[in-house]
Amino acid sequence: MKIINKILIIIFLTISLTSKSSALSIIRDGEIEEFLQELTLPIIKEAGLEAKNVKIYIINDNAVNAFVSNGQNIFINTGLITKYNDPNILRGVMAHEIGHIAAGHLARGSEEIAKAKNIIMLTYLAGIISAASSGSDASYAMLMGGSQIAERLFLKYNRAQEEAADILALEYLKKTNHNPLGLLKILEFFKSQMIGQEIIDEYALTHPISQKRINFIRANLKNFPEISSNQNIAKENFQMRRIVAKLKGFLDDSKISLKKTKGKNDFSSLYQRSIALFKSSQINESLKTIDKLLINYPQDPYLLELKGQILYESGDLKNAIIFYKKSLDLKRENFLARIVFSKAILDLEDDEDLINIAIKNLKIALFKEKNNSQIYKILANAYQKISDDARANLSLAEFYLLKEDKDNAKKYANKAKDLFNKDNKREILRANDIIEFAKNLKD
Numbered sequence: 480m481k482i483i484n485k486i487l488i489i490i491f492l493t494i495s496l497t498s499k500s501s502a503l504s505i506i507r508d509g510e511i512e513e514f515l516q517e518l519t520l521p522i523i524k525e526a527g528l529e530a531k532n533v534k535i536y537i538i539n540d541n542a543v544n545a546f547v548s549n550g551q552n553i554f555i556n557t558g559l560i561t562k563y564n565d566p567n568i569l570r571g572v573m574a575h576e577i578g579h580i581a582a583g584h585l586a587r588g589s590e591e592i593a594k595a596k597n598i599i600m601l602t603y604l605a606g607i608i609s610a611a612s613s614g615s616d617a618s619y620a621m622l623m624g625g626s627q628i629a630e631r632l633f634l635k636y637n638r639a640q641e642e643a644a645d646i647l648a649l650e651y652l653k654k655t656n657h658n659p660l661g662l663l664k665i666l667e668f669f670k671s672q673m674i675g676q677e678i679i680d681e682y683a684l685t686h687p688i689s690q691k692r693i694n695f696i697r698a699n700l701k702n703f704p705e706i707s708s709n710q711n712i713a714k715e716n717f718q719m720r721r722i723v724a725k726l727k728g729f730l731d732d733s734k735i736s737l738k739k740t741k742g743k744n745d746f747s748s749l750y751q752r753s754i755a756l757f758k759s760s761q762i763n764e765s766l767k768t769i770d771k772l773l774i775n776y777p778q779d780p781y782l783l784e785l786k787g788q789i790l791y792e793s794g795d796l797k798n799a800i801i802f803y804k805k806s807l808d809l810k811r812e813n814f815l816a817r818i819v820f821s822k823a824i825l826d827l828e829d830d831e832d833l834i835n836i837a838i839k840n841l842k843i844a845l846f847k848e849k850n851n852s853q854i855y856k857i858l859a860n861a862y863q864k865i866s867d868d869a870r871a872n873l874s875l876a877e878f879y880l881l882k883e884d885k886d887n888a889k890k891y892a893n894k895a896k897d898l899f900n901k902d903n904k905r906e907i908l909r910a911n912d913i914i915e916f917a918k919n920l921k922d
Contacts, residue, residue, distance in 0.1 A: 504538065504539035504540070505536050505537065505538055505539070506537040506538070506539050506557065507537075507815055508537070508725070508815070509781070509784070509810070509813040509814075509815045509816055510721075510722060510725065510781040510784075511537060511560075511722045511725065511726070512535065512537070513813075514718050514719070514722050515535050515537075515555070515569070515573075516535065518566060518569060518570050518573065518715075519533075519535065519553075519570070519573045519574075519577065521655040522570070522573060522574050522577050522651045522652075522655060523577060525650075525651045525654045525655060526577050526578070526580070526581040526647070526651055527581065528551065528577070528580065528581060532550075532551045533551045533552075533553065533577070533580070534551065534552045534553070535552075535553045535555065536552060536553070536554045536555070537554075537555055537556075537557060537560070538554055538555065538556050538557065539557055539730065540556040540557060540558055541556070541557065541558040542556050542558045543556065543558045543559045543562050543665075543669075544556045544558065544559060545559055545572050545573070545576055546576070547576050547579050547580055551580050553573065553576050553577070553580075555569075555572070555573075557726050557730060559572065560722065560723065560726060561723050561726050561727060561730075563664075563665075564716070564719055564720050564723055565661060565664075565716075565719070566661075566715050566716065566718070566719040567657070567658065567660060567661030567664075568661035568662070568664060568665050569661070569719075570652070570657060570661055571648065571652070571659055571660075571661035571662025571663075571664075571665065572661075572662065572665060574647075574648035574649075574651045574652050574659075574662065575644050575645060575648040575662060576644075577647075577648070577651065578643070578644035578645070578646070578647030578648045578651070579640065579644045581647055582640070582643050582644060582647060638689055638691075638692075641689075641692060642691070642692060642695070645662075645692055645695060645696065646695075648662060649662075649696065649699055652703070653702065653703060656704065657703075658700075658703045658704060659696055659699070659700070659703060660700070662696060663693065663696045663697065663700070666692060666693050666696065667693060670690070670693060717746070720746070720747045721746060721747055721750055723747070724746075724747035724748070724750040724751040725750060725751070725754065727751050728750065728751040728752070728753070728754025728755050728758075729754055729758070731755075733755040733756075733758045733759045734759075736751055736752065736754075736755035737752065737755050737756070737759070739751075740752040740755070744771075746772065746776075749768055749771055749772050750772065752768055753765050753766075753768035753769045753772070753785070754785070756768060757789050757792075762789060762793045765789055766786065766789060766790075769782060769785060769786050769789070770786075773786070778809055779809075780805075780806045780807075780809040780810035780813065781806070781810070783802050783803075783805045783806035783809070784802070784803065784806040784810075784813065784816050786802045787799045787800075787801075787802035787803040787805075787806060787816075787819075787820075787823075788819070790802060791803075791819065791823050796823055796826055796827045797827065799823050800820065800823050800824060800827065803816060803819065803820035803823060804820065807820060807840075812847070814843070814844040814846070814847040814848050815844075815848075817840040817841070817843055817844040818840075818841065818844050818848070818851070818853075818854060818857070820837075820840055821836075821837035821838075821840045821841045821844075821857060821861070822837075822857055824836060824837040825837050825857065825860060825861055825864065829864050831864075831865050834861050834864050834865050835865070837857075837861050838858065838861050838862070841854050841857060841858050841861065842858075850881060852877075852878050852881035852882055853878075855874045855875070855877040855878040855881070856874070856875070856878045858870075858871075858874040859871045859872075859874035859875045859878065862874060868898050869895050869898035869899045869903070869906070870895070870906070872891045872892075872894040872895040872898060873891070873892070873895035873899075873906060873909065873910055873913075875887070875891040876888050876889075876890075876891035876892035876894075876895060876910065876913045877913065879891060879917075880913050880916055880917060880920075883920050883921075885917040885918070885920040886917075888913055888914075888916075888917040888920075889913075889914050889917045889918070892910040892911075892913040892914045892917070893910070893914065895910045896910045896911070
């Protein structure tokens with residue numbers, strides 16, 4: 480198995496959502512998602528929004544940008560995350576985007592939203608495992624290639640809406656005891672990128688930058704506390720540096736990453752280097768580098784998860800399962816890791832006790848990843864291995880329902896109904912529900 484063709488599976492996941500005119504590559508990673516959620520949760524609460532309804536998506540794109548679309552969905556480019564090692568900039572941008580949501584600006588841009596919905600939000604996690612685990616060069620290029628987006632499908636705000644979002648952002652930042660210097664810094668950067676009337680940066684295109692906005696934030700700085708050094712800020716800065724290192728390790732050219740990190744022994748450099756070595760098929764050196772980090776951070780769930788990934792991708796399934804288990808014992812809510820942990824078990828052997836452990840973990844993952852069609856596909860495989868054909872067919876019916884394949888959804892739901900005993904009332908009821916839902920799907 481060529482590692483270079485099988486890389487980037489599971490903990491660092493991407494989905495390519497494509498159309499004739501555009502392509503978006505969305506990254507899934509437990510560590511990065513957790514950091515962004517922790518950063519924005521206080522702001523979401525101050526905005527009076529339900530945290531469970533606000534979804535944050537990470538787009539694999541070098542452009543420095545963020546936008547909202549289709550309700551309460553925030554999209555943030557890797558280019559914005561990696562440009563600065565400053566969490567205050569991310570927080571400021573996210574406060575501004577949440578301001579757009581809270582102010583109802585999306586409701587006044589229905590045509591733009593309809594476009595974005597058709598392209599971006601078709602299926603939340605469709606094809607994620609199957610695409611990532613296929614060994615083809617085409618699949619690898621799809622996952623790793625930067626998204627070449629020919630047409631940007633998101634809201635283009637006017638200046639009045641931008642100013643309103645700024646006012647709300649400052650309100651949220653003040654109530655959460657944070658300084659808006661990060662927001663000011665990035666607005667000043669984008670303003671400097673504008674040459675005459677020609678806008679050369681996407682953020683300035685979709686979020687019009689004016690001197691009035693910059694002056695407004697400057698004038699309000701006196702109402703905010705200065706950024707000070709304390710334990711929480713130090714922890715946040717460390718987390719920021721490591722997610723930037725992780726993104727650069729996976730997304731940057733491996734040769735460049737290895738050159739930049741050569742001889743450096745700080746956490747971020749070793750983190751980035753371990754991933755770059757992995758991408759370069761230098762597995763032993765990659766594992767040695769991770770082990771250096773684990774000496775000082777033996778209980779770090781994401782280091783253990785990364786080691787599990789590398790072992791899994793290099794074919795050492797038994798040890799991969801061990802390290803995934805160690806990671807999950809420390810970070811039970813890492814639902815993405817549970818999917819891969821289960822898949823590794825199913826790839827290892829047909830031991831019924833182990834398969835039942837995999838099934839249990841997949842069911843737990845469904846609590847958070849309820850729209851992840853691939854969990855149902857893996858569940859179907861697990862049930863087939865223990866000869867539970869009824870639940871295997873029901874899982875396939877769920878899979879095809881999420882894929883909006885009405886014929887197969889009905890087909891497998893009917894098969895499941897025929898196989899279940901009369902005592903399995905809940906399962907039969909679910910099969911009937913799938914059949915009814917499938918009937919209402921558009922062709």
